Amino acid sequence: MKRSIAFVVLLMMPYLLRAGEIPATGRRSGYSFMAPDTRAMQDDDTANPGMLWVMEGESLWAKQDGASEKACADCHGDARESMRGVAARYPAFDQVLGRPVDLEQAINLSRTRHQQASPLAHESRELLALEAYIAEQSRGMPIAAGADPQLAPFVDKGRELFMTREGQLNLSCANCHDDNWDKRLAGSAITQGQPTGYPLYRLEWQSLGSLQRRLRGCVTGVRAQAFEFGSPEMVELELYLMTRAAGMPIESPAVRP
Amino acid sequence: MAKALINVPAKARRGDVIEIKALTSHIMETGYRHTAAGEIVPRDIITSFTCRFNGAELFRADFFPAIAANPYLSFFMIANDSGKFDFEWIGDHGFSTTASASLSVVE
The missing domain is CATH 1.10.760.10 (Cytochrome c-like domain)
Known part of the structure; x- marks a missing residue:
């Protein structure tokens, strides 16, 4: 009996671990998922739109x-x-x-x-x-948002939004960007969703765009009603994402596919 | 206001092949898109790019609606003389941007 319980616990291990967030040492910028051509575009200031x-x-x-x-x-x-x-x-x-x-x-x-x-x-x-x-002006500097203790409740709200399933597809941000960032979705890298390069030039947009624009795209993608630009929820999500990326260097203005 | 980013080496040895890179800011609206109300968004593109070196045409390109926004061009030349590059972009609705750069050739 004891052995079978141990066996069940062993089977459940991957699921227990999956609930965990990305450790500081495992954080990867969207840059590292890009093709060499797109990286070269970001690296050369006279080619980076x-x-x-x-x-x-x-x-x-x-x-x-x-x-x-x-x-x-x-x-x-x-x-x-x-x-x-x-x-x-x-x-x-x-x-x-x-x-x-x-x-x-x-x-x-x-x-x-x-x-x-x-x-x-x-x-x-x-x-x-x-x-x-x-x-x-902050290029290369480590992300240090959320250190102010007054922000703590808002970071928590942002984290809750990140973890909450929503939309017709019933997905949370975490379902893809914490649990499946090493996989691909329809040929594209899922990525960890680290906000290191905003505002960034997205080739798909043919323009520079903000983190909020990107978040609205993702929320619409899971077929949920996107939060309005500048809404408190948007800022809380941004804040959580920045604390989640603490210590990663700023790349702005980045280039993404 | 500067609307273009030019990348030309400031110095080159005579006979070197150098790369000239030119990036400019433009929406390149195709004229094929519609608004939510069904109206066509009017075409607004760059139609021509010219690069002159010491007044002589070095490179010219015609642009069409399929070219991406903020077009980036790169081309090469053999550095024979010192001189000045003049870049010019011309487009719809009287659009025009110019930029320049200089090259100094050493033996």
């Missing part, structure tokens, strides 16, 4: 806007100094709103609060350009 947005962001950084007639640079100075490592720490807690905001929201809050300018639309060229320019 994301750099077109970075260039545009650099000029927007110095451009006056809003009723204050101030540019980002008037308060923040040289982005290469002041924005170094910033993207690696977002989403971060906003004291006024009492909840986390992602980098795009932080840019728009700074526009409304300090520049007295109108917020930029989600996925607009200008917002992506500024985000790409800021994120590029």
